Amino acid sequence: MKYMLLVCGDDTNDASDMAPVEPWVEELGDRGVRRHGHRLALPADAVTVRVRGGEVLRTDGPFAETKEYVAGFDILDCDSLEEAIEAAAKHPVATIGAMEVRPFWEDEDAEGEIRRLEAELTEAARTGDVERTVACHAQDAEVVSNGRPYRGVEALRKLWVETGPVTREVLEFRVHVDESIAFGHALVRTDDRLLRVTTGYRNNGPRWLIVHQHVTEATS
Incomplete structure (x- = not known):
């Protein structure tokens, strides 16, 4: 405690x-x-x-x-x-x-909330709901996909518009929570791609949001 x-x-x-x-x-x-x-x-x-x-x-x-x-x-x-x-x-x-x-006031399930956020992101990607996807990210979030950075919600909105609906399956997921920040490591399958995703989360008060994400092709 x-x-x-x-x-x-x-x-x-x-x-x-x-x-x-x-x-x-x-x-x-x-x-x-x-x-x-x-x-x-x-x-x-x-x-x-x-x-x-x-x-x-x-x-x-x-x-x-x-x-x-x-x-x-x-x-x-x-x-x-x-x-x-x-x-x-x-x-x-x-x-x-x-x-x-x-x-501390012990009524929070931070890991559970982060896992629910990931499930929300998966469902939003499946349906191609761009606004729902962007809502999983902080306003100042940065996503680096295959070496290309996307900074801020407008850049992320453009990224997801270009990506369109995609099947997203989380095969492995580990998360470490430390107060108001957390880090996750996942193996994710999207259509015919296998990705390694490292994610930084921040608790902004009402909920957890993605603030940084690094996505690369899985080599093994």
Whole structure:
């Protein structure tokens, strides 16, 4: 299960004796526990946005007036909350600040959604539905087919108009999901061609979309 670790600093505490963070990052990265993370700019660089009565209100600074602030974040993949707490307790900032450990909302089936996207692409290709096919791609998607790049939806629309209806059968498919991006490797048969397809996906919020695809003839 994934956990968000909010690293909360306290600018009133002396950090001169704090241990360096790099060994913690390296250890958890080597163990596959830490998936991603980054340091954030100071609260003075923050902008708080509120909408009241249809008016956008912008305030320079953090949303809460407090000496503690979110200084960074880490995404952990742990078997239990106890394991996440143990990892948080080893973070050097825990000695001078605070660590908030919060589980991800677990109601998503990212791999299932990507497989359904591939099924949608297959059906759209079979019927020659260009708009349905293009809708499987992000606006800035790039498809490289036999060395020729097609960038953006207009280029993709032209490609699929030229291609026309085609039988598309996915023979093999492996997908790896990492937060909001995913990578797929497939062996695809289209009419009399056998293709190897490497695909990059991005979760844009409502759904997964194809952002990059590299298509080559399969040699074996």
